[in-house]
Amino acid sequence: MARGDVLITPDELDGVLADVDLLDVRWRLGEPSGAGRDRYREAHLPGARFLDLETVLTRHGEPTDGRHPLPDADTLARGLGALGVDGSRPIVVYDEAGSFAASRAWWVLRWAGLDVRVLDGGIDAWTVHNRPMTTGDAIVESAELHVTPGQLPTIEADDAAGFSGTLMDARAPERYRGETEPMDPVAGHIPGAVNVPVSDFFAADGRLPEQDRLRELLGDQTAPLAAYCGSGVSAAQLVLAGAALDLEIALYPGSWSAWSNDPSRPVATGESEPA
Template identity: 50%
Template sequence: MNAIISASELAGDLAGGDPPVLLDVRWQLTLAKAAPFDGRAAYAKGHLPGAVFVDLDRELAGPPGAGGRHPLPDTGEFGAAMRRAGVSAGRPVVVYDGGLGWAAARAWWLLRWAGHPDVRVLDGGLDAWTGELETTVPAPAEGDFEPRPGATELLDADGAAALAGSGLLLDARAGERYRGETEPIDPAAGHIPGAVSAPTTENTGPDGRFLPAPELAARFRALGADGSRKVGVYCGSGVSAAHEVLALEIAGVPAALYAGSWSQWSADPSRPVAVGPDPV
């Protein structure tokens, strides 16, 4: 099953007799002192026909705390939110955001992890869409989706630490954050010892769309994902790392996600921190 869908393919599916459920997951990381991005307001100004807005902070994550800035949501609450949005196990789902792809990938990963068999991300997001937008808020029929977590692999802090030594742990944040040169939001600067820098921004081209699968495969192979080792990914809070897991999926490389990511790791003073350009 392809993990992404082009705007032209989606337009064709929406025109068919059994269109997919559309989820609008527009969201942006808010740094200290910055005004928070209002995804719902952006949605109200115009969205893909039939799309339902999903709030990443409230419906795709639990409250910030010991699990990090975006811990996994309560399974029951997540399932209820998806059913309200019209998600059913037997109907395809397409998720999109404003174009960066991080939030859409978080929704994709959660639904896949929770057992939905057919979820795709709109490649390039809203920016790639050339069709009409609408402002009408749909009222979808209640879906029947019941989460069954565990369909994809999830790492905790100990699992991430172990994988950094025995396999390949990729850090999807910007290089300067990995190196410890700056840390705009989390408690400490640096990276998990043994992790390899692999910024999410290098998964896409200038248009925000994913690089072709052979190019992604070559990129990850050069980073050590050659099929001989288990692969895991983390980022700041488990959002952009989902985008990296999606890129790895396109490249044909299965990968686990450390959902707590650096926001959880760096908040624990007992966890070691490495700085500089090298993994250790």
Template identity: 50%
Template sequence: MQQENRTTRDVTDLKSALRSLVPPVVLDVRWSLGDLDGRLHYRDAHIPGAVFVDLENELAEPGAPELGRHPLPSIERLQAATRRWGVTEGVPVVVYDNTGNLAAARAWWLLKWAGFDEVTLLDGGLAAWIAVGNGTSTGEEVASVLGNVQLSAGHLPTLTTEEAAALAESGTLLDARAAERYSGESEPVDPRAGHIPGALSAPTSANLDADGRFLTAEALRERFGAVKPKVGVYCGSGITAAHQVAALAIAGIDAALYPGSWSQWSNDPVRPVATGM
């Protein structure tokens, strides 16, 4: 079980916690780029008691070229959503998806950014829950009680576009997208292909083992061993970059997230673009 920095929780621990007097709030963040059916997947099968989180509408503001595809939600918007999910002071939260936590990490990061620290990622997600014989539920569930959490912004570091550009020169800026998007070989969504000059390619897929679980802390420390003291992360629109922040946290490394990411950078014609590896 990997619990370093309280970033992850395993399925055995979760199942036991769900039987306790104060069970955790469980959030299902089913989402992936190009798949608009997250809620349908949730309705087909989810961890019993889990509440669905709509990433597009609850974990982001509407996108705009100058802000990126998934700007951070306002603290008011996020607090209203978390209370609907049942998030309550003193009650832990566990988030998961079915894609190695690449989407769920956005909820994990946002809650920590908003000052709610008792949140962990279910290591391996729904697949790990099912693999050990646990049952699932169908349909839609809502929180049994409304939450009372009080949130405030800025508890985790973020980067502006200018700060990301500077960090690429003076520190370490990691590009969490697939290698072919970093190199400019492929760009399925954003207006220009390539990467921020000076950024290093570090695809989030390499944070996971074959079962969709995070690598061990030791393996992640080896993966990120060459980073400089100041580390930042970006991706396409600030979603999977949160997964990289989580992996770095397991390795014991603090990192800032560039929320606008490539979708913001590539929409600014004055920003330079690099290609190749």
């Protein structure tokens, strides 16, 4: 896998709009339910359908599963099928610059065996040159879709404990160090994890950084590689960046929200442990 296998530029997308299934997955942590759909209805790329991260790309179970555990195959297939996705055409997902929703969508759909790329820079990169937009809800016919989960690597809590390679914590440094925790019951990080903040994985214009920068961020980490964040959403951006370099990074879907809800799991604070 290389950069062109995981990303598509606005110019490239402009030439194939009629030949892809385009999904708008705008979502922000902590915003009111339906806010992303409202922004979609106000303005979206021509032909795009709204993909709801909270109802299609995750499920909701016990606290020890985390806030955004992976969806079951039937829920994912039905949700995508309702948007007219049948797996016969390439899929392109997009969000807003600096968001993680498109990388989560890319990860889940790749994990389910579908052909998908992310619009590099999201809707902001599309509109900067006054490309066309449209409003309202797209009307599509539902489709039958079969998915085959398990096509990308994952780890669970037992794997994260004493991980043999590099376990990367994608959260902000202050959350990693345990100085603050706005979402989960315990502050800190998984013992042995190193802090690789996801904020480093966006260029100033919201696109994925260039290859040399990605190599600086990921190239010296000891394999095997795995990543987690608060709930398995933003860490998908690290997996996407790794894929752009042909590096395999496993995702811990439960992430800190699952780990911190299990009282039996140890917690570390402070700076990264020495390599």
